[in-house]
Amino acid sequence: MAKLRVSRVGEQLKKEIVDIVRTEVKDPRVGFVTITEVEASGDLQHATIFVSVMGNEEQRKATMDALQKAAGFIRAEVGRRVRLRRTPELHFKLDTSLDYSTRITKVLREIKEGETQDESQPEAKSGL
Template sequence: MAKLRVSRVGEQIKKEIVDIVRTEVKDPRVGFVTITEVEASGDLQHATVYVSVLGDEEQRKGTMEALHKASGFIRAELGRRVRLRRTPELHFKLDTSLDYSTRIGKVLRDIKEGDKQDEPQA
């Protein structure tokens, strides 16, 4: 039962962080950001926020620095929006799973195109 509550609270935190980053964070380094997942600890003291950033490595680095710098503001705003005894401490991590899946898709397309070129013409 406790795991269900933690996952529901994690989803609510995710919704609120998406809204806060989209509307309240004014740092120009925050580019096109997608919050992919929020994992909250069992006691809801810590939350790991997985972030996917569209752009090159420099843009990703700048966005992550801006999110780390704004984490206090985001946490305070989250505390106002979500009623919990204690607002979880936020830890932002870059989510590279989308890059990985894109790379796998490209490799599979290349293999498929290579197989078509190897087929004899009738």
């Protein structure tokens, strides 16, 4: 039962944080950000927000710095919107799973293209 409540609170936090980052955070360093997941601790004291950022490494670092700087503001807004006894402390983490899956897809595509090229080449017959 407690796990169900934690997951429901996590989903509500995700909805609110997405809205806050999209509409309220005015920092120009926050680029194209996707909140992929929110994991709340069992006692709801801490919440880890996994963020996927489009762009190069420099843009990702700038966006993560801006989100860390805005964490207090975002936490205050979440506290106003979600009725909890105590608003969780927010920790932002860069989610690289999308990059990893893109890389795996690219490698698989290259392997498949290599196999189709091998099949299209006629095999040399041995002259025995």
